[in-house]
Every structure is written in C-alpha cells, then in structure tokens.
Amino acid sequence: MKKKVLTVDDSRTIRNMLLVTLNNAGFETIQAEDGVEGLEVLEEANPDVIVTDINMPRLDGFGFIEGVRRNEKYRAIPILVLTTESDAEKKNRARQAGATGWIVKPFDPTKLIDAIERVTA
Amino acid sequence: MDMNEIKEIFFQECEEQLAELESGLLRLNDGDRDPETVNAVFRAVHSIKGGAGAFGLDDLVSFAHVFETTLDCVRSNKLEPTAEVLKVMLKSADVLADLTNVARDGGSVDQARSKQLIRELEALANGEAPPPAAVVEAPAAKPAAAAPAPVVNDEGFVPVAFSFDDFGGEEDVLIVHPTYEISFKPKADLYSKGNEATLLLRDLSRLGEMSIHCNMEALPSLEQMDPESAYFSWKISVKTDKGEDAIRSVFEFAEWDCDLEISLADEGTAAEMTDEELPMQPVPFDLSVLDDEPDAPVGVVEEEERLAAVHESAATVAAAEVASNVVQLASTASRAAAEPKAAAPAAAAAQNTAQAASAAAPTIRVDLDRVDRLINLVGELVINQAMLSQSVIENDNNGTSSINMGLEELQQLTREIQDSVMAIRAQPVKPVFQRMARTVREIADITGKSVRLITEGENTEVDKTVIDKLAEPLTHMIRNAVDHGLEMPEKRVALGKNPEGTVRLTAKHRSGRIVIELADDGQGINREKVRQKAIDNDLIAADANLSDEEIDNLIFHAGFSTADKVSDLSGRGVGMDVVKRSIQALGGRINISSKPGHGSVFTMSLPLTLAVLDGMVVTVAGQTLVVPLTAIVETLQPEASAIHSFGASQRLISIRNSFCPLVDVGRILNFRSTQANPVEGVALLVESEGGGQRALMVDAIQGQRQVVIKSLEANYTHVPGIAAATILGDGRVALILDVDAVVSASRGQPLKLETSLAAAG
Amino acid sequence: MTYLAKNLTNGGRELIAFRIGDQEFCVNIMSVREIRGWTPATAMPHTPSYMLGVINLRGAVLPIIDLSARLGMRPTEPTVRHVIIVAQVRDKVVGLLVEAVSDILTVTDDNIQPTPDISNDFERAYARGVLAIEGRMICLIELEAIFSHLESEAA
Structure with a gap:
C-alpha cells in the first residue's frame, strides 16, 4: 500500500513540485492550498504524513499544525514543515505547534524524500 | 509534467503574485492597515522567493530576500508603512517584476536601479531613512535560502568533508571506523510531535554497525503507566565512518525533545560494554519489529549470554514484553485508528482521494x-x-x-x-489595469508630477484576445493623460487644485460591449491650441466652423501632438491616431470629451470578443459582404438631389448640409468596372481613421446579424480591402469588409497587402 | 468520396491522377485530403485570375484554385461535374479545381521518367516527371512548387 502524503502549500509552483517529486518517489499525494483546506480534507485524505508550508493565507502552518494535533486521530501523525523560514525563532514556533521536523527550501527532492522517510516507518 | 512545465507554472504564478503584491501595496498606500493585507504582500514576495530558489534563480532570490526582510519588519510592526516606505516598496515591486521577466525571457535588468533599491530596502529594515542614490556599493546580502549546499542546518552547522585520517591517526594501514556512544532519552513531547524513537534507531542503524541497549529503569507498574509517556532510554554504540554530524542529523528533528549525548568512544570499549556500566539490566532491542524492508541493514548485535541472563529474570521478561507493547503503542498510537481504514477497499480510498483532490481544486487550468x-x-x-x-x-x-x-x-x-x-x-481586465499602475508611477517619476491612479470595475470581464491587445493603447493613453493632461504640482496648487493629480480608469459592461473610461482632472484640451495646430497642419480650413467636440476629436488625427516640448514619453512618434487605429482594429470606438481646466475623459467601447462580430450583411455587385456594425454611423437612402458630381469621377453626397465623399464599394473591390447609380443603392455612413466620414455605396442591405469571424490567412493570404471572412446561413462564405482600407483606397491609396487588418481575430 | 492517404511500405507510392482538358496529371496521394464536387465560390477582390474564391469546407475557409489557369492553360468554366481536390500544401489547405479524377496509381520510382527536355522553365518548375500508363502520358506535379507564392505572399 502506497504511503499517503498530504501537502499544504499556497504556491502552485511548490504544489506541482511536491506532486511530481512525491509521485515519482512512489507516494500517493493529496494537496491542499492552505491551512483551512488542509484541515477540511484531512479526514478524507487520511494521510500517513503531512508536509506543510508556514506562510499561507486564511490559516498559516502554525495554526494548521495545531489543528491537526487537536484531532484525536491525527495528533501523532508526522508533520514536516516546508518553508524558507530558516531562523531559529520560526522553527521553534513550528516545533511548539507540534511539527515533527522541517525541510528548508529551496526545494530539494532528495531532502524532501529523506525527511519523509526519516519520520515514517 | 516535467521541470520546464513547472517552471512555466512558476512564472504564471509569479505574475499573479506580482499583481497581488502591487495591489496590496497600493491598498497600504491608501491607508489600509489590515494585517492580512500586509501578510498577503509578504506572502507574495515570499512565494516568489521560494519558487525562484527551487529553480536556482539567484538574482530573483537575492532581491526577493531583501524585499521580504523589509516587509517582515512591516509585518512585525517594526517599520511603519509610510508613504515614503511604500514608494520604495512599489519601486521594488517593479524591479521584482523586471527580474522575473528577465528570468523567464532573458535580457538584463537595470542593475543600478535594483542595487539602489536593495540599499534602500536594507536601510528601511535597519530603521534608517532611505539612503540617497549615490552610496558606496554594498554587496547584496546573499540569503541562506539561496545557498546551494544540499544539507544546510539552520543553526549554522554545515556539513564538513570527512576524512578517515582524522580518526585513523597514524594507523594508515588498518582503517578502523570510529565508534560513537550515544545516550538517547526521549521526552514525551518527542512522541506527541510525531517523532518516534524506533525510527531514529532505525536510521542510526543505517550508519553502520550498531548495538543498542534499552534502559527501562523508569518504567512504572502497568497500572501507573501512561501509555503515551516516555519511559525508555537507550544507550547505543555505532561504528561508522560517517562522523558525528551524520549522527546528529538523525536526531535533527528530535534533539529538543530528548536528552542526547554523543561521544567518541575509546577504541574497543563500546563493543564491550559491561553490565557495570549500565545502571540496570539492559534489554537488547530488536529493530526487526518495524522492519518492512527485509534487506534493510539492521545492525543489532545480540549476545546469546546476555539474552540468557535476561531470561533468567522472570520480572524482566515480563517487563520486556510490556516494553515491546509500549514501544508499539507509542510508535503507532496515531496509526492504530487509521489501520481499519487502510484495509478498506482500494476503490473507496481512490474515491476519497478523488474527492479530496476535487475539494483542493475548485478551478482547472485549460490549454x-x-x-x-x-x-x-x-x-x-x-x-x-x-x-x-x-x-x-x-x-x-x-x-x-x-x-x-x-x-x-x-x-x-x-x-x-x-x-x-x-x-x-x-477574463477580468484586472491584470491590464494593474500594469497601468506601474505606468503611472514611472511617468509620474519622470515628469515630476504627483499622480494617483484610481481603478474601478477591474473585475469586468472581456475576451482574452481583447485583453491582450488592450494594454498597448491603454498604456499610451495613460502616458498621454499624465504627460499632457495633468499640470505640474506647483501649477495645480496655484489653480487651487490638489497638488496630486488623479487619473481614474474604469471598466464596465454596457449593451454587450465593454466600456473603458480614462479620466484625468488636469487642464483639459486647449481648444485654441488644437485648432491652430490643425489649421497649421492643413487638417481644417482656417475659417472652419467646428464644434467643441469636433475640435477635441482632432487630436486623433495622424501626427497630431499638442505638447510644446517633445518629452521622452511621447517622443516616440506615436500619437493618439495610433491609439484610435488600434482600438478600431479591435472593432472598437474611442471618443474624448474635455472640460477646460477640469480634465478630459476618453471613452472606449470595445466588443467583448474578437471571435464574433455584429455586422450588417449587404449586397455589392451580386456578392454578399459583411460590414462591421461598429464602423457604421448611419444608413441613408440617397436621393438624386443629394448627389453631386465633383471633378472627373468623384461624387459627394450632401448630408445635413455637409458634403461627404461617396465610395462605391463594388468599384473599389473591382467587383464591377463602372460606378453604380447611387440612387439605386444604399449609403452606409462610416467613420474611419482620423474621424473622416465616407458614404459607402452598397446595392442593398440584407440585414444585421452576429457572424463568426474566420481567418482568410489560415489557408490563403491577406486580401486587400477584406478584414476576414465568415460563413452565412446559406453555408456560403461571405467576406467582411475592411472599412479603413476601403476608405484609404478611396483617398487614392490603392489597396495593397500592408493594409491594416481590422476586426480579424 | 474520400481517399485516405496510406503509408506504403513497399517502396512504391500512390498517386491520384486527374484530367484537365485533354491532359492528365497526378499528385502524391499523401497530400490529398479529400475530393469533393464543385460548389460556387465566393469571389475575392484583387486576386489573381486563377483564384476562384473561397468556399466553406466544414467551417474552414478554403481557397479554390483553377489548376488549369494556374498551369497557364485555358481557364476552367466550372460545372457540377467538376471536382475539387482538397490538398495540403505546406501548412495551408487549398482546393484545386480539376475536370475529373481519373485514376489511383501505385508506382515505384522506376515508373517515373524524367521530364522531357522540351519544357519551358515554368513547366520544369512544377513537373517532377512523366509516367507512361497504358499508352497515356501522365505528368507528376509538385504542388509545393506551384504554390510557392502562397508562402511568400503570406510572409
């Protein structure tokens, strides 16, 4: 059974890159455009791992992660933060919100797959 | 989808983000202080930077980074978005747009301009006033995000080249991998954030030969146990040539939520860890429980003796079983719930995915x-x-x-x-309108005028083909309005006007057409000057009796320019006549109304599409022709008394006491060799280039109808005097008349191939 | 009727032969899209005399060329018995008015003889050779050569 990844990113470019990279690596990919939509599709998508951006309209990555962690079913799902925010403060906030790990953009397919494999069985 | 396609998507997205950026900045400029506006502006730049980084567009990344840093100051209320600050930001948005275009289409940007703006942005971020133009060149900050290194730790830890020599010392002959001792004690938070000790151990095992000892000292009795807490700690020794950095990177996500110690073991000690070193009976930890890849390297060293020793203690064995369960519990707490669903039929899963996907994509992009x-x-x-x-x-x-x-x-x-x-x-006209904002800024800068652009109805929709052709005439008109229409600030103050001039651009739908209005509150048309110029240029007779409207419309005549000095804006040899012609080529009309001292209003009316056209179907010498309705002012049934011969072959028709040349369409198109009798036909009064009117003679009017425009060029070439073709109800092809070309021909310019292609899609 | 172009693998090729007056010509079947009866064309102003006008071919505007006039022979007076060969010439589709389609020939390069020396420049420009079939002489013509002006005018 393919592993399912839910990606949440408002950038069409990054969404497409994620899609291509994840599909090529044999993952099933479900995509949402912001935190609100991410939470909306969470149940239906039923992912094994989540990759999310931080800066997004409507609901940012911090809020999204907190929302996922509040969901009984997904409170321990691995969540990777994909963002260009590289300063320690933002990373700290993401961790406090409950992020499992992070991938620093620029987008690098190898790094992404490595990180996903690191947090999934 | 390949990278090139994604790159194309990236540039499309950049355009959208740039539009978002500009409109956001303009809203801020209008005093909007909604944090979401600032966020949207920040996100736009941030997104561009993110995508640009992925494609290695370093110039774009560098500039976006500096821009983003300054925007972040605004976002965190460290910098007040004053008019001065926003001016720098709007210019930066223009440079960002330029850099994006260069990244896509090649070419070069104004380096001095972008460097200057980088300095200004940095100064703003540092809480300084923007520096003047000439400043010592500071190297542009290179953002960390642009660094090409494959693994960059943000704590400033960069992978270092690792050499065996560092560890091998003098023992060059025998290479011995160093052994690291790792003490790893997770906190409960580690699990609650989705990390798993077992996965970390798995990753460690991939670094080299490994032995693991699990310490269950902290494990309480079953009743007291919180299944989601963390009771275990591990002592691990790994023999690896990958270095401490590799071990640390395994714990990259977990290091805040665990106690971690890594040390280089003395040669040989790690492999022979004795019971004395361990506080309690250690339990060997079997990683194979989570081994879903049969051939994955699992470096667990099991010592039979130790195993036997463990088995001696019944309590320990029981604990081991519990431990194994706890590990499972902790590691799969989240997944337990998901398990039954995972076993559900694939079809249901596929359906779920499809629904999720459709929820994620309310719009589709179509070729x-x-x-x-x-x-x-x-x-x-x-x-x-x-x-x-x-x-x-x-x-x-x-x-x-x-x-x-x-x-x-x-x-x-x-x-x-x-x-x-x-x-x-x-499509909405919004993107075109947004481009005009930039045009206004640039001209305001060059002319030293202060201008405010107000746009209305930017969501008015019109066919994409029309939008694409709208930008050029509109740009020219805006230039004209700012350059010629608006007065200098001092003069405006002297006139009791707001020193800041206003240009208002509006779009709306009106009776199946789109109407675009461009109004300025400048000086209006100087009718005396226009009139004099027209007389000087032999456009009108010195004693011609013209209405105000007629005088205003003289500016659409070829080569007409009222500016006293030719500025670098309008000195391109493009006049309002070109604007009018390109609007007409779109099947549109343009008018001006002006009020001296109060400004001018240009009104354009355009068809909503170039795929169909409203036409008048007429008969000429047995042929059926279509005349675009937009060109026709009125139709007349000429009476013999209204026809006057003029010279050898010219004839004029008198319409309300003015004389208008008669043009026999059949003769011009060579459909007949002799002129038709005007009294037997119908005259179509048309307006063409330069506002000149002509009466086109046709034999009969069949009716009005909407026709689908078909290109003649697709299978043939351009035909002089003909704009395009269409297919009528009888299945036959009818030609659409190029009114401008026919009128030009009647002035003695023979129809030739270069004739403009009015209304052809 | 519609002749669909076929890919020939045996090294030979298929040609469509047609009559103009008392002469026979042929073109490569690969460039022929369809053959249809004559329908009156809409005349276009300021075009050469061999350009009969345009017709509606399932929504496309198709120029119709009097091939006889184009080849310097007598202009055709089209009747319902005349046919239009719809042919692809480079990126354009044109209709060629001819008297009748006479044959579909399968030939190899060996069947094609070089154009006789007597031709003038114009004929040499479009003639690619002649075929002798059952006592008839059929001239193989190259449409691209005849309509080279289509491109240059359009450019």
Whole structure:
C-alpha cells in the first residue's frame, strides 16, 4: 500500500513540485492550498504524513499544525514543515505547534524524500 | 509534467503574485492597515522567493530576500508603512517584476536601479531613512535560502568533508571506523510531535554497525503507566565512518525533545560494554519489529549470554514484553485508528482521494488551444443551425409548428452554448489595469508630477484576445493623460487644485460591449491650441466652423501632438491616431470629451470578443459582404438631389448640409468596372481613421446579424480591402469588409497587402 | 468520396491522377485530403485570375484554385461535374479545381521518367516527371512548387 502524503502549500509552483517529486518517489499525494483546506480534507485524505508550508493565507502552518494535533486521530501523525523560514525563532514556533521536523527550501527532492522517510516507518 | 512545465507554472504564478503584491501595496498606500493585507504582500514576495530558489534563480532570490526582510519588519510592526516606505516598496515591486521577466525571457535588468533599491530596502529594515542614490556599493546580502549546499542546518552547522585520517591517526594501514556512544532519552513531547524513537534507531542503524541497549529503569507498574509517556532510554554504540554530524542529523528533528549525548568512544570499549556500566539490566532491542524492508541493514548485535541472563529474570521478561507493547503503542498510537481504514477497499480510498483532490481544486487550468477549438466548433454549430433554419424555411413553407418550435429551441440552445463558451475565455481586465499602475508611477517619476491612479470595475470581464491587445493603447493613453493632461504640482496648487493629480480608469459592461473610461482632472484640451495646430497642419480650413467636440476629436488625427516640448514619453512618434487605429482594429470606438481646466475623459467601447462580430450583411455587385456594425454611423437612402458630381469621377453626397465623399464599394473591390447609380443603392455612413466620414455605396442591405469571424490567412493570404471572412446561413462564405482600407483606397491609396487588418481575430 | 492517404511500405507510392482538358496529371496521394464536387465560390477582390474564391469546407475557409489557369492553360468554366481536390500544401489547405479524377496509381520510382527536355522553365518548375500508363502520358506535379507564392505572399 502506497504511503499517503498530504501537502499544504499556497504556491502552485511548490504544489506541482511536491506532486511530481512525491509521485515519482512512489507516494500517493493529496494537496491542499492552505491551512483551512488542509484541515477540511484531512479526514478524507487520511494521510500517513503531512508536509506543510508556514506562510499561507486564511490559516498559516502554525495554526494548521495545531489543528491537526487537536484531532484525536491525527495528533501523532508526522508533520514536516516546508518553508524558507530558516531562523531559529520560526522553527521553534513550528516545533511548539507540534511539527515533527522541517525541510528548508529551496526545494530539494532528495531532502524532501529523506525527511519523509526519516519520520515514517 | 516535467521541470520546464513547472517552471512555466512558476512564472504564471509569479505574475499573479506580482499583481497581488502591487495591489496590496497600493491598498497600504491608501491607508489600509489590515494585517492580512500586509501578510498577503509578504506572502507574495515570499512565494516568489521560494519558487525562484527551487529553480536556482539567484538574482530573483537575492532581491526577493531583501524585499521580504523589509516587509517582515512591516509585518512585525517594526517599520511603519509610510508613504515614503511604500514608494520604495512599489519601486521594488517593479524591479521584482523586471527580474522575473528577465528570468523567464532573458535580457538584463537595470542593475543600478535594483542595487539602489536593495540599499534602500536594507536601510528601511535597519530603521534608517532611505539612503540617497549615490552610496558606496554594498554587496547584496546573499540569503541562506539561496545557498546551494544540499544539507544546510539552520543553526549554522554545515556539513564538513570527512576524512578517515582524522580518526585513523597514524594507523594508515588498518582503517578502523570510529565508534560513537550515544545516550538517547526521549521526552514525551518527542512522541506527541510525531517523532518516534524506533525510527531514529532505525536510521542510526543505517550508519553502520550498531548495538543498542534499552534502559527501562523508569518504567512504572502497568497500572501507573501512561501509555503515551516516555519511559525508555537507550544507550547505543555505532561504528561508522560517517562522523558525528551524520549522527546528529538523525536526531535533527528530535534533539529538543530528548536528552542526547554523543561521544567518541575509546577504541574497543563500546563493543564491550559491561553490565557495570549500565545502571540496570539492559534489554537488547530488536529493530526487526518495524522492519518492512527485509534487506534493510539492521545492525543489532545480540549476545546469546546476555539474552540468557535476561531470561533468567522472570520480572524482566515480563517487563520486556510490556516494553515491546509500549514501544508499539507509542510508535503507532496515531496509526492504530487509521489501520481499519487502510484495509478498506482500494476503490473507496481512490474515491476519497478523488474527492479530496476535487475539494483542493475548485478551478482547472485549460490549454487555450482547447478552448479555441471548442469556440470554433460552437461557431460551426451556430452556422449549421442557421443553415438548417434557412433550408427548413425554404423547403417547407407551411412547416409544422413542432418543427418550427424545435428550431427555435435549437437556436436558443445554440446561443446559450455560444455565450457559455465565450465566457470560458472571458477574463477580468484586472491584470491590464494593474500594469497601468506601474505606468503611472514611472511617468509620474519622470515628469515630476504627483499622480494617483484610481481603478474601478477591474473585475469586468472581456475576451482574452481583447485583453491582450488592450494594454498597448491603454498604456499610451495613460502616458498621454499624465504627460499632457495633468499640470505640474506647483501649477495645480496655484489653480487651487490638489497638488496630486488623479487619473481614474474604469471598466464596465454596457449593451454587450465593454466600456473603458480614462479620466484625468488636469487642464483639459486647449481648444485654441488644437485648432491652430490643425489649421497649421492643413487638417481644417482656417475659417472652419467646428464644434467643441469636433475640435477635441482632432487630436486623433495622424501626427497630431499638442505638447510644446517633445518629452521622452511621447517622443516616440506615436500619437493618439495610433491609439484610435488600434482600438478600431479591435472593432472598437474611442471618443474624448474635455472640460477646460477640469480634465478630459476618453471613452472606449470595445466588443467583448474578437471571435464574433455584429455586422450588417449587404449586397455589392451580386456578392454578399459583411460590414462591421461598429464602423457604421448611419444608413441613408440617397436621393438624386443629394448627389453631386465633383471633378472627373468623384461624387459627394450632401448630408445635413455637409458634403461627404461617396465610395462605391463594388468599384473599389473591382467587383464591377463602372460606378453604380447611387440612387439605386444604399449609403452606409462610416467613420474611419482620423474621424473622416465616407458614404459607402452598397446595392442593398440584407440585414444585421452576429457572424463568426474566420481567418482568410489560415489557408490563403491577406486580401486587400477584406478584414476576414465568415460563413452565412446559406453555408456560403461571405467576406467582411475592411472599412479603413476601403476608405484609404478611396483617398487614392490603392489597396495593397500592408493594409491594416481590422476586426480579424 | 474520400481517399485516405496510406503509408506504403513497399517502396512504391500512390498517386491520384486527374484530367484537365485533354491532359492528365497526378499528385502524391499523401497530400490529398479529400475530393469533393464543385460548389460556387465566393469571389475575392484583387486576386489573381486563377483564384476562384473561397468556399466553406466544414467551417474552414478554403481557397479554390483553377489548376488549369494556374498551369497557364485555358481557364476552367466550372460545372457540377467538376471536382475539387482538397490538398495540403505546406501548412495551408487549398482546393484545386480539376475536370475529373481519373485514376489511383501505385508506382515505384522506376515508373517515373524524367521530364522531357522540351519544357519551358515554368513547366520544369512544377513537373517532377512523366509516367507512361497504358499508352497515356501522365505528368507528376509538385504542388509545393506551384504554390510557392502562397508562402511568400503570406510572409
């Protein structure tokens, strides 16, 4: 059974890159455009791992992660933060919100797959 | 999808983000202090930077980074978005747009300008006033995000080249991998954030030969146990040539939520860890429980003796079993719930995914070619329906009412399909309007005028083909309005006006057309000056009696320019005549109304699409022709008394006491060799380039109808005097007249291939 | 009727032969899209005399060329018995008015003889050779050469 990844990113470019990279690596990919939509599709998508951006309209990555962690079913799902925010403060906030790990953009397919494999069985 | 396609998407997205950025900055400029506006602006730059980084567009990344840093200051209220600050930001948005274009299309940007803006942005971020233009060149900050290194730790830890020599010392002959001792004690938080000790151990095992000892000292009794807490700790020794950095990177996500110690073991000690070193009975930890890849390297060293020793203690064994369960619990707490669903039929899962995907994509992007093909097919459907109606009428005079009703319904449906299909290609004029904001800024900068652009109705939709051709004439008109229309600030103050001039750009739908208005509150048309210039240029007679409106419209004459000095804006040899011609080429009309001292209003009316055209179907020398309705001012039935011969072959028709040249369309198009008798035909009063009127003689008017425009060039070449073709209800091709070309020909310029192609899609 | 172009693998090729007056010509079947009866064309102003006008071919505007006039022979007076060969010439589709389609020939390069020396420049420009079939002489013509002006005018 393919592993399912839910990606949440408002950038069409990054969404497409994620899609291509994840599909090529044999993952099933479900995509949402912001935190609100991410939470909306969470149940239906039923992912094994989540990759999310931080800066997004409507609901940012911090809020999204907190929302996922509040969901009984997904409170321990691995969540990777994909963002260009590289300063320690933002990373700290993401961790406090409950992020499992992070991938620093620029987008690098190898790094992404490595990180996903690191947090999934 | 390959990288090139994604890159194309990236540039499309950049355009959207740039538009978002600009409109956000303009809203801030208008005093909007909604944090979401600032966030949206920040996100736009941030997104561009993110995508640019992925494609290695370093110039774009560098600039976006500096821009983003300054925007972040605004976002965190460290920097007040004053008019001065926003001016720098709007200019930066323009540079960002330039850099994006260069990244896509090649070419070069104004380096000095972008460097200057980088300095200004940095100064703002540092809480300084923007520096003046000439400043010592500071190297542009290179953002960390642009660094090409494959693994960059943000704590400033960079992978270092690792050499065996560092560890091998003098023992060059025998290479011994160093052994690391790792003490790893997770906190409960580690699990709650989705990390798993077992996965970390798995990753460690991939670094080299490993032995693991699990410490269960902290494990409480079963009743007291919180299954989600963390009770275990591990002592691990790994023999690896990958270095401490590799070990640390395994714990990259977990290091805040665990106690971690890594040390280089003395040679040989790690492998022979004795019981004395361990506080309690350690339990060997078998990683194979989570081994879903049979051949994955699992470096667990099991010592039979130790295992036996463990088995000696019943309590320990029981604990081990519990431990194994706890590990499972902790590691799969989240997944337990998901398990039954995972076993559900694949179809259901696929359906879920499909639904999730559709929820994620309320719009689809379609190739323009496909839409065009659909539009063509619908065009054919319209023609076919018209043909069918015609043949039913011709062949069955007393057609039953059911056939007639069916035909009517078909006609209604066809219309609706046509409208719906046209709507697919309709786009808001917003992007074009936004480009005008930049034009205004640039001209305001050059002319030293202070200008405020107000746009209204930017969501008004019009066919994409029209939008694409709208930008150029509009740009020129805006330039004109700022350059010629608005006064200098000092003069405006002297006149009691706001020193800041206003240019208002509005779009709206009116009776099946789009009307675009461009109004300025400047000085208006100086009619005396225009009139004098027209007389000087022999456009009008010195004693001509012209209405104010007629004088205003003289500015659309070729080569007409009222600016006293030719500025670098309008000195390009492009006058309002070119604007008028390009609007007319779109099947549109343009008018000006002006109020001296209060400004001018240009009104353009354009068709909503270039795929269909409202035309008057006429007969000329036995041929059926279509004349674009937009060109026709009125139709006349000439009376013999109104026709006056003039010279050898010219004839004039008097219309309300003015004389208008008569043009025999059949003669001009060579459809007949002798001039037709005007009294037997119909005159179409048309307005052409430069506002000159002509009466086009045709034999008869068949009626008005909407026609689908077909290109002649697709299978042939341009035909002089003909704009395009269409197919009428009888299935025959009819030609659409190029009114401007015909009028030019009547002035003695023979029809030739270069003639403009009015109304051809 | 519609002749669909076929890919020939045996090294030979298929040609469509047609009559103009008392002469026979042929073109490569690969460039022929369809053959249809004559329908009156809409005349276009300021075009050469061999350009008969345009017709509606399922929604496309198709120029119709009097091939006889184009080849310097007598202009055709089209009747319902005349046919239009719809042919692809480079990126354009044109209709060629001819008297009748006479044959479909399968030939190899060996069947094609070089154009006789007597031709003038114009004929040499479009003639690609002649075929002798059952006592008839059929001239193989190259449409691209005849309509080279289509491109240059359009450019």
